[in-house]
Amino acid sequence: xxxxxxxxxxxxxxxxxxxxxxxxxxxxxxxxxxxxxxxxxxxxxxxxxxxxxxxxxxxxxxxxxxxxxxxxxxxxxxxxxxxxxxxxxxxxxxxxxxxxxxxxxxxxxxxxxxxxxxxxxxxxxxxxxxxxxxxxxxxxxxxxxxxxxxxxxxxxxxxxxxxxxxxxxxxxxxx
Numbered sequence: 001x002x003x004x005x006x007x008x009x010x011x012x013x014x015x016x017x018x019x020x021x022x023x024x025x026x027x028x029x030x031x032x033x034x035x036x037x038x039x040x041x042x043x044x045x046x047x048x049x050x051x052x053x054x055x056x057x058x059x060x061x062x063x064x065x066x067x068x069x070x071x072x073x074x075x076x077x078x079x080x081x082x083x084x085x086x087x088x089x090x091x092x093x094x095x096x097x098x099x100x101x102x103x104x105x106x107x108x109x110x111x112x113x114x115x116x117x118x119x120x121x122x123x124x125x126x127x128x129x130x131x132x133x134x135x136x137x138x139x140x141x142x143x144x145x146x147x148x149x150x151x152x153x154x155x156x157x158x159x160x161x162x163x164x165x166x167x168x169x170x171x172x173x174x175x
Contacts, residue, residue, distance in 0.1 A: 010105045010106065011108075013049060013050065014107045014161065015048045015049065015062050015065065015109075016110070016143070017047075017070075017072060017114050018114065018143075021174075022168070022169030022170060023142055024140065025140060026046060026047055026138065026139060026140075026141050026146065026149065027045070027069065028136055029044040029046060045146075046150050048065055048069045058110070061108075069126050070123055071120060071121060071122040074120055075116075077110065080108070081111075084106045085109055087104045087105055087107075087156065087157040088153065089102075089153060109161050109165075123138050143162055144166075146158050146162060
């Protein structure tokens with residue numbers, strides 16, 4: 001059996017935060033090493049995501065990870081994707097990324113409405129400076145554009161997220 005099939009998926013969550021214009025929060029992954037190299041495995045933009053702690057419910061993980069990566073607390077639950085969404089790491093990252101222990105991720109996705117002021121968002125000093133920055137910048141973006149902005153190996157997963165939450169931009173948009 002190939003080594004990839006012997007490795008498990010890492011359980012984690014993904015978080016789509018929608019503003020009143022129906023756009024979603026995305027952050028640019030902070031580059032490791034040389035700051036001039038802003039892309040790891042391609043385009044570095046993504047929505048917040050992170051691993052589940054032992055015994056932690058997915059919704060709890062979503063709240064925790066969102067705060068740890070963005071400082072966002074002012075949210076209201078809109079939806080949960082109906083199934084786990086998977087992605088596999090590319091061959092060149094296997095045994096390196098995700099602490100070298102996983103073949104990819106099995107993600108539970110949640111959508112939230114952002115109910116706070118933009119000043120609450122702080123990716124440089126997330127969690128009031130109690131967590132290391134994972135993003136170096138952020139912006140609001142149209143949900144349907146995300147599959148073209150993420151690293152190529154996450155594209156299929158993001159297409160599934162877009163499908164799962166396709167009706168939400170119109171629902172949260174304030175006229």
